[in-house]
Amino acid sequence: MDESETTSKIAPISGVDLSGTWHFADLRLIYADGRVTRPWANSASGALIYAPDGHMSLTLNYPGRGGRIECRSICGQYQIVDGRLLHFIIVSGDIREVGTVQEHEIALNGRLLTTTVRPAPAGGPGSRLDYHWNRAEPRTAGAGTFLRANAARGFNRAR
Numbered sequence: 001m002d003e004s005e006t007t008s009k010i011a012p013i014s015g016v017d018l019s020g021t022w023h024f025a026d027l028r029l030i031y032a033d034g035r036v037t038r039p040w041a042n043s044a045s046g047a048l049i050y051a052p053d054g055h056m057s058l059t060l061n062y063p064g065r066g067g068r069i070e071c072r073s074i075c076g077q078y079q080i081v082d083g084r085l086l087h088f089i090i091v092s093g094d095i096r097e098v099g100t101v102q103e104h105e106i107a108l109n110g111r112l113l114t115t116t117v118r119p120a121p122a123g124g125p126g127s128r129l130d131y132h133w134n135r136a137e138p139r140t141a142g143a144g145t146f147l148r149a150n151a152a153r154g155f156n157r158a159r
Helices: 143-151
Strands: 021-032 044-051 055-063 069-081 084-092 101-107 114-116 128-135
Touching: none
Parallel strands: none
Antiparallel strands: 021 044, 021 128, 044 055, 055 069, 069 084, 084 101, 101 114, 114 128
């Protein structure tokens, strides 16, 4: 890999500040007829991190087939172009994603970020997937106790 491949050519976004850490809150599958389902109910967890320099990382654990826990993990760069969030995938747990660009609609309402994929991979024409993310609270000086107490609240735990 030469220097040109390791140097970021993607400028940080302007106008929308996604920088920081976001915790997965919910996933909703909305069908063309308006029906809404929550495929993972409260059984998923994840983190989405956007750096101010235009880099991103996502890890998402969710229930899979046969009671297995699936993990989706990607890293790369991000940019907002014409109101659409683009993830330029450099590293992925699924080798087929490396080198791809994933496009999302975004809505930011205070501390809630919604990223939308259209159409939903399993929803058919006119469907969408809405991923909801809550902005993480900044760590405070006394956070050690909080962090230890909440470490057990990971995947598949009561919320």
